[in-house]
Amino acid sequence: MSPxxxxxxxxxxxxxTNHTEVLDLSPxxxxxxxxxxxxxxxxxxxxxxEGFWADQARQRLTWAKDFDQTLDWSGAPFAExxxxxxxxxxxxxxxxxxxxxxxxxxxIHFEGEGGDSRTITYADLQRDVAKAANALESxxxxxxxxxxIxxxxxxxxxxxxxxxxxxxxxxxxxxGGFSADALRTRIADAEAKLVITAxxxxxxxxxxPLKPAVDAAVEGETxxxxxxxxxxxxxxxxxNDDRDVWWHDVVDSASDQHEAVAHDSEHPLFILYTSxxxxxxxxxxxxTAGYLTQAAYTNSVVHDVHPETDVYWCTAxxxxxxxxxxxxYGPLANGATQVIYEGTPDTxxxxxxxxxxxxxxxxxxxxxxxxxxxxxxxxxxxxAKFDLSxxxxxxxxxxxxxxxxxxxxxxxxxxxxxxxxxxWWQTETGGIMISPLPGVTDLEPGSAQRxxxxxxxxxxxxxxxxxxxxxxxxxxxxxxxxxxxxRGIWGDEERYKETxxxxxxxxxxxxxxxxxxxxxxxxxxxxxxxxxxNVSGHRLSTAEIESALVSHPSVAEAAVVGATDExxxxxxxxxxxxxxxxxxxxxxTVQELRNHVAKEIGPIAKPRSIxxxxxxxxxxxxxxxxRLLRDVAExxxxxxxxxxxxxxxxxxxxxxxxxGK
Ligand code: 6R9
Numbered sequence: 001m002s003p004x005x006x007x008x009x010x011x012x013x014x015x016x017t018n019h020t021e022v023l024d025l026s027p028x029x030x031x032x033x034x035x036x037x038x039x040x041x042x043x044x045x046x047x048x049x050e051g052f053w054a055d056q057a058r059q060r061l062t063w064a065k066d067f068d069q070t071l072d073w074s075g076a077p078f079a080e081x082x083x084x085x086x087x088x089x090x091x092x093x094x095x096x097x098x099x100x101x102x103x104x105x106x107x108i109h110f111e112g113e114g115g116d117s118r119t120i121t122y123a124d125l126q127r128d129v130a131k132a133a134n135a136l137e138s139x140x141x142x143x144x145x146x147x148x149i150x151x152x153x154x155x156x157x158x159x160x161x162x163x164x165x166x167x168x169x170x171x172x173x174x175x176g177g178f179s180a181d182a183l184r185t186r187i188a189d190a191e192a193k194l195v196i197t198a199x200x201x202x203x204x205x206x207x208x209p210l211k212p213a214v215d216a217a218v219e220g221e222t223x224x225x226x227x228x229x230x231x232x233x234x235x236x237x238x239x240n241d242d243r244d245v246w247w248h249d250v251v252d253s254a255s256d257q258h259e260a261v262a263h264d265s266e267h268p269l270f271i272l273y274t275s276x277x278x279x280x281x282x283x284x285x286x287x288t289a290g291y292l293t294q295a296a297y298t299n300s301v302v303h304d305v306h307p308e309t310d311v312y313w314c315t316a317x318x319x320x321x322x323x324x325x326x327x328x329y330g331p332l333a334n335g336a337t338q339v340i341y342e343g344t345p346d347t348x349x350x351x352x353x354x355x356x357x358x359x360x361x362x363x364x365x366x367x368x369x370x371x372x373x374x375x376x377x378x379x380x381x382x383x384a385k386f387d388l389s390x391x392x393x394x395x396x397x398x399x400x401x402x403x404x405x406x407x408x409x410x411x412x413x414x415x416x417x418x419x420x421x422x423x424w425w426q427t428e429t430g431g432i433m434i435s436p437l438p439g440v441t442d443l444e445p446g447s448a449q450r451x452x453x454x455x456x457x458x459x460x461x462x463x464x465x466x467x468x469x470x471x472x473x474x475x476x477x478x479x480x481x482x483x484x485x486x487r488g489i490w491g492d493e494e495r496y497k498e499t500x501x502x503x504x505x506x507x508x509x510x511x512x513x514x515x516x517x518x519x520x521x522x523x524x525x526x527x528x529x530x531x532x533x534n535v536s537g538h539r540l541s542t543a544e545i546e547s548a549l550v551s552h553p554s555v556a557e558a559a560v561v562g563a564t565d566e567x568x569x570x571x572x573x574x575x576x577x578x579x580x581x582x583x584x585x586x587x588x589t590v591q592e593l594r595n596h597v598a599k600e601i602g603p604i605a606k607p608r609s610i611x612x613x614x615x616x617x618x619x620x621x622x623x624x625x626x627r628l629l630r631d632v633a634e635x636x637x638x639x640x641x642x643x644x645x646x647x648x649x650x651x652x653x654x655x656x657x658x659x660g661k
Pocket of ligand 1: 274396
């Protein structure tokens with residue numbers, strides 16, 4: 001985060017439209033009456049902050065040993081929540097529901113891309129998790145060991161995560177779309193002892209291999225001792241007898257009885273890598289009790305999950321934090337019934353999601369603006385062919401949802417009546433932080449609105465003064481610790497302090513997002529202020545993609561920016577300088593570099609466009625001025641160039657573009 005040098009994005013014109021004049025966006029009395037989240041929660045949290053969070057933890061979770069202290073902030077910014085307490089996260093997500101007589105309740109309706117499906121009850125899940133935990137222990141995993149998980153969206157991914165949690169072995173889930181190199185770096189940073197993967201996955205009607213990436217990632221010197229492989233596609237795989245073990249050999253034959261020992265409240269639950277401002281991904285780590293409390297609480301009051309009656313579907317991948325908090329830990333802690341879908345939204349047809357909703361009578365849908373904008377593009381007639389009347393709550397996460405997409409979502413998916421919860425949060429926050437409560441809040445399309453009960457936020461100007469004037473754009477900060485907060489960056493205490501708790505001093509958590517209040521006091525999130533992009537709700541760092549580009553033999557220098565994109569929110573646009581002796585072969589060069597990035601990081605990071613340039617705009621201190629490149633990428637008049645070391649550079653770049661070079 002470049003303090004002082006950050007630019008807060010301007011708020012797009014369209015966001016200011018006042019739609020509430022024409023639409024009634026207050027909760028219906030029927031909805032309000034049955035909602036889990038009631039207005040008195042705000043008062044309770046304001047009156048007694050620690051008491052409020054203590055109640056949430058005790059009411060929502062089952063403890064093996066009660067805690068003595070709700071919050072210890074004496075070592076700030078390192079927090080401890082629920083000090084002295086002990087519990088097991090997997091027991092809370094599975095066993096206790098069976099013990100309460102709900103073993104027959106469906107935990108997971110699994111729907112494969114090709115239409116294969118499996119129904120997993122809580123009793124089934126208990127056996128699956130126990131077996132997996134026994135298998136992991138037989139492979140030498142014990143409390144404190146790290147386990148990397150590189151799996152598609154299949155029920156085994158949930159069982160694997162919960163088995164780790166049960167043992168107390170922090171998991172590090174790596175998104176299945178990441179490359180072997182990305183996986184290798186993450187394995188090395190966490191010093192993972194075991195990797196859980198699959199032979200492959202189904203994508204767009206075809207199989208895509210996963211195991212070769214793991215083979216490459218653990219080749220040579222590695223901390224990994226065993227690779228546990230789920231058979232999903234049955235495609236042939238290379239096999240190392242000393243290292244590789246089939247899931248169906250060791251898990252299926254394991255005992256379905258496994259004792260869930262209690263872990264300390266602050267025992268690490270998982271590490272999840274996310275992009276930072278340098279090329280090195282940050283291992284955000286979360287601990288057990290605080291994280292689980294916040295995941296369960298928010299899933300209840302924000303998504304309004306009623307476990308006895310709702311069918312909930314969060315469309316995120318398990319490799320992102322949304323999949324952790326709102327597929328695995330939150331809904332399962334609450335004993336909810338949910339859908340897990342493996343495939344893409346347009347296979348075998350563009351109505352696939354709506355078909356899934358109709359089939360399972362999904363009542364709560366949680367997805368991302370990028371998906372909604374894609375559906376808008378495909379046309380209203382597609383969802384109109386399906387019965388979506390079971391839906392009663394819609395959610396959005398990952399990036400700002402523009403009012404147009406919000407209104408389309410409400411009308412075409414939500415039947416014109418479902419409340420939409422636009423939920424702002426981060427990998428670091430562990431759970432939802434800013435969002436309407438669906439039974440309480442008068443909705444405002446495009447705004448995440450206000451901190452949920454128990455959470456406090458402010459917007460600061462460059463000097464750290466609170467901004468309350470409507471439309472004044474500043475930086476979002478959180479002003480109090482919260483149970484689900486990250487406990488640090490794995491192995492790097494300094495980076496944790498410096499990244500989150502130094503920009504505005506140690507009292508404020510700096511989120512890295514620009515924000516403003518409107519005249520009604522709603523918070524509008526305006527995108528990242530650092531060098532992190534948000535493509536389809538996925539965080540990518542400019543530095544990481546730049547280093548991938550520069551690792552290609554023909555590239556001397558690269559600068560990457562996120563340009564506004566109608567569908568994906570932002571798109572990766574790269575500017576490269578070729579090395580001497582390497583000619584620009586137009587399309588061919590561009591394609592080669594795009595593929596190179598996909599190979600180095602993953603297809604998600606592939607630049608939408610790459611421009612070959614002769615110079616990059618830099619300040620005198622040599623910092624690339626991405627702001628100016630963003631102007632070019634978004635076809636705008638180039639802004640202030642006075643701090644450039646060489647002010648003619650932008651002219652050269654623009655000229656190169658118009659001549660089609
Ligand atoms: C959960 C998740 C975090 C960043 C965050 C912000 C953006 C997420 C948003 C939103 C506006 C929302 N973001 N939700 N921006 N409105 N409702 O996405 O975590 O992958 O760590 O990304 O995503 O910029 O800082 P993560």
